[in-house]
Amino acid sequence: MSLFHRRGAPPPRAEQMIPQRPQQRAGTAVVTADTALRNSAVWACLRLRANLVSTMPVDLYRRVDGIQVEVPKPPVLIAPGGGKADLPEWMYNTQFDLDRSGNCFGIITAVDGLGFPACIELVPVSEVTIKIKDGKLHKYRIYGHDYDPWEIWHEKQYTVSGLHVGLSPVAYAAWSIGEYLSIQQFALDWFSNGAVPSAHLKNTAKTIDPDAAEEAKRRFKAATTNQDLFVTGQDWEYKMIQAEAAGADWIEAKRYGVGDIARFFDCPGDLIDAAVSGSSITYANMTQRNLQFLIMHLGPAVVRRENALSTLTSRPRFVKLNTDALLRMDPQTRAAVLGAQITTRQLAPSEARELEDRPPFTESQLAEFDRLFGKGATPTPQPAIPAAPGGTTP
Missing domain, CATH: 3.40.140.120 (Cytidine Deaminase; domain 2)
Structure with missing residues (x-):
């Protein structure tokens, strides 16, 4: 439609100027917070x-x-x-x-x-x-x-x-979340009241007339509605229509939707x-x-x-x-970090012990260190345990 019209021509109607909103498709989920x-x-x-x-x-x-x-x-x-x-x-x-x-x-x-x-x-x-x-x-x-x-x-x-x-x-992720919720609704509809037959009950021995088929359907529904047992002979076969494919597609779509949502949040x-x-x-x-x-x-x-x-x-x-x-940090890494800070004089021993919720050394404890390592000596730090493959410590 042209943006210009001749003078005297009737003005365009409202429905011509504003396009109608497309109808919402069935199964589309409305996403809110x-x-x-x-x-x-x-x-x-x-x-x-x-x-x-x-x-x-x-x-x-x-x-x-x-x-x-x-x-x-x-x-x-x-x-x-x-x-x-x-x-x-x-x-x-x-x-x-x-x-x-x-x-x-x-x-x-x-x-x-x-x-x-x-x-x-x-x-x-x-x-x-x-x-x-x-x-x-x-x-x-x-x-x-x-x-x-x-x-x-x-x-x-x-x-x-x-x-x-x-x-x-949520507003920006609504597209991805809406797809996920729509898939959930689709799966519920599919396995409950979908538009296509949910299963196929087939007589493998003979061709049955419509009346017999209706009677078999009635008996089957009456038994399965209340989750009762349905007893047949050797001539009936029950098959879910595309249930496995639908379930696999549903799970696959859910898996990819999770990655999108994680990025949004x-x-x-x-x-x-x-x-x-x-x-x-x-x-x-x-x-x-x-x-x-x-x-x-x-x-x-x-x-x-x-x-x-x-x-x-x-x-x-x-x-x-x-x-x-x-x-x-794990205890080994924490001890190594605190020991390095004490050695480089970034942290006093009393401050390190305070971080570990311990009181400062007493005179008897300091004397015990002197007897073990010599007066004024610093204990030699032990080498770290090598990491096992995969980044874990044995």
């Missing part, structure tokens, strides 16, 4: 990221003469939800919402003497509407009530310029027990694997959470999430 959780890969990705972030200790620091010094935490960093949620649960809920919808919201129900939030009660993302006025965030509408921006805790990720909200990975497939084919990446130990996951996948989210939580306190204080819990 809630229905996406039916996919085990979505649940595993969200659960893994939220579990790890919520179990990282939250510490508060300030710099004194260039040295990072830990300071006491305010109540909002101990129990942000007041008596309703402690810090690990609050962190799990917010991280789950951030990874699922790109935003998390809470109503600030109390403030401290300096005007900083003292209690933040989280609300479902689905109950929040944002009002924009003159390009600026004007109001939050929650449960039918309007709130000013200073009354709401709003944390976001996956942002783009010009938007006041974060983007949802920034979570390696092997960490959620997904089948990873064609990968030749190996790791010497679990610490290296966790370090790669922390740097490439979870690290940016951790930094964003630290910056957001730092706004709950006055400057120059800042929040740090302790990622050492994710990078726990």
